[in-house]
Amino acid sequence: MARHVLVVGGAGYIGSHMVALLAERGHAVTVLDDLSSGHRDAVLAGELVVGDLGDRALLDALLGGRRFDAVMHFAARIQVAESVAQPARYYRNNVAATLTLLEAMLAHGVGAFVFSSTAAVYGEPQRVPIDEDHPKAPVNPYGRSKWMVEQMLADLEAAHGLRSVSLRYFNAAGADPAGRLGERHDPETHLIPLVLQAAAGRREAVTVFGTDYDTHDGTCIRDYVHVADLCEAHLLALERLWAGAPGGAFNLGNGNGFSVREVIETARRVTGRAIRVREGPRRAGDPARLVADSRRAREVLGWRPRHDALETIVAHAWAWESARA
Numbered sequence: 001m002a003r004h005v006l007v008v009g010g011a012g013y014i015g016s017h018m019v020a021l022l023a024e025r026g027h028a029v030t031v032l033d034d035l036s037s038g039h040r041d042a043v044l045a046g047e048l049v050v051g052d053l054g055d056r057a058l059l060d061a062l063l064g065g066r067r068f069d070a071v072m073h074f075a076a077r078i079q080v081a082e083s084v085a086q087p088a089r090y091y092r093n094n095v096a097a098t099l100t101l102l103e104a105m106l107a108h109g110v111g112a113f114v115f116s117s118t119a120a121v122y123g124e125p126q127r128v129p130i131d132e133d134h135p136k137a138p139v140n141p142y143g144r145s146k147w148m149v150e151q152m153l154a155d156l157e158a159a160h161g162l163r164s165v166s167l168r169y170f171n172a173a174g175a176d177p178a179g180r181l182g183e184r185h186d187p188e189t190h191l192i193p194l195v196l197q198a199a200a201g202r203r204e205a206v207t208v209f210g211t212d213y214d215t216h217d218g219t220c221i222r223d224y225v226h227v228a229d230l231c232e233a234h235l236l237a238l239e240r241l242w243a244g245a246p247g248g249a250f251n252l253g254n255g256n257g258f259s260v261r262e263v264i265e266t267a268r269r270v271t272g273r274a275i276r277v278r279e280g281p282r283r284a285g286d287p288a289r290l291v292a293d294s295r296r297a298r299e300v301l302g303w304r305p306r307h308d309a310l311e312t313i314v315a316h317a318w319a320w321e322s323a324r325a
């Protein structure tokens with residue numbers, strides 16, 4: 001059945017892929033985005049309302065003016081280092097503004113919420129792969145802001161019946177398999193786009209942050225998950241909420257860890273280009289190894305990632321990156 005979904009942060013990297021998928025599946029979409037890091041031309045479907053999700057009057061006008069069946073919330077500040085330098089910005093945008101959105105949803109009777117959470121809620125892992133019951137001990141304001149929202153959501157569900165799913169992404173990567181959308185952060189901090197920009201000649205080299213980790217090749221290991229697979233998980237989460245089933249938190253990752261050097265090697269193979277590498281010091285706050293145990297998402301949501309090969313993730317990101325040159 002076609003529904004109407006409000007996608008907050010729908011002009012950003014992951015949100016824009018979600019908007020396209022919702023429209024493809026026949027849902028009506030409205031996007032709320034202040035374009036602080038998103039792009040107007042990334043919104044391929046629905047209406048774009050430009051504004052701040054912390055603006056209660058705007059939310060009242062939006063939610064009072066039409067009926068929404070769910071809200072998907074992608075909007076956030078997302079850089080760990082910036083969150084350490086400017087924590088108030090993270091608590092204001094990621095926590096306080098999100099609370100304003102949730103209060104507006106309660107006031108207007110919108111009862112289903114899908115939240116973009118992160119592996120950063122776990123902090124330095126005590127065991128790998130990481131399951132959802134792993135202790136939550138975020139080590140920076142970015143991770144703390146996301147964990148605070150998850151805790152607020154549990155309280156709002158218990159008190160008011162606002163039902164939600166929190167999806168804890170590991171490393172979102174890749175691009176729309178049809179080539180319409182991709183990752184366009186400015187500044188870019190994520191490994192795969194940086195490596196591909198070096199391959200495209202738009203960057204002189206890529207720096208490996210730390211070569212002395214306790215891993216097989218000394219570099220950090222991450223679980224890269226395709227943005228299209230993340231979006232499919234969001235749809236499954238929505239369907240679960242609409243079916244009246246309980247919400248909860250789910251890890252989203254492939255369960256395969258790749259080192260920074262392996263990512264660079266894969267990019268060399270996929271692009272056929274030389275990629276210059278510099279070896280640099282560790283980046284503060286990077287755990288050696290983050291790999292997801294996503295069995296809960298598979299078993300409860302029925303999630304089946306389709307693009308789990310690193311080659312495919314890098315190839316789709318390269319198709320996007322090289323078309324921008």
Ligand SMILES: NC(=O)c1ccc[n+]([C@@H]2O[C@H](COP(=O)([O-])OP(=O)(O)OC[C@H]3O[C@@H](n4cnc5c(N)ncnc54)[C@H](O)[C@@H]3O)[C@@H](O)[C@H]2O)c1
Pocket residue numbers: 008009010011012013014015032033034035036037038039051052053054073074075076077078093097116117118119168169170171172173185
């Ligand atoms: N990219 C990753 O690897 C990753 C990993 C884990 C979790 N996440 C989470 O996924 C979500 C999306 O990440 P992304 O990489 O697409 O980020 P992004 O920066 O590309 O997108 C965020 C969007 O939100 C908008 N926005 C920010 N603050 C806003 C506000 N106050 N009001 C309205 N719009 C606002 C921005 O303009 C942007 O379009 C974030 O919540 C992020 O924390 C991302």
Ligand SMILES: O=c1ccn([C@@H]2O[C@H](COP(=O)(O)OP(=O)(O)O[C@H]3O[C@H](CO)[C@H](O)[C@H](O)[C@H]3O)[C@@H](O)[C@H]2O)c(=O)[nH]1
Pocket residue numbers: 078079118119120169170171172189190191192194206207208209210220221222260283286290
């Ligand atoms: O120029 C670079 C950029 C990154 N890296 C390394 O590559 C790996 C991946 O780094 P990213 O910055 O691409 O991603 P993170 O693992 O740091 O961060 C991701 O996971 C976090 C949760 O831990 C947050 O959710 C964040 O938003 C999300 O992008 C890390 O080991 C990092 O040290 C480099 O060596 N050189």
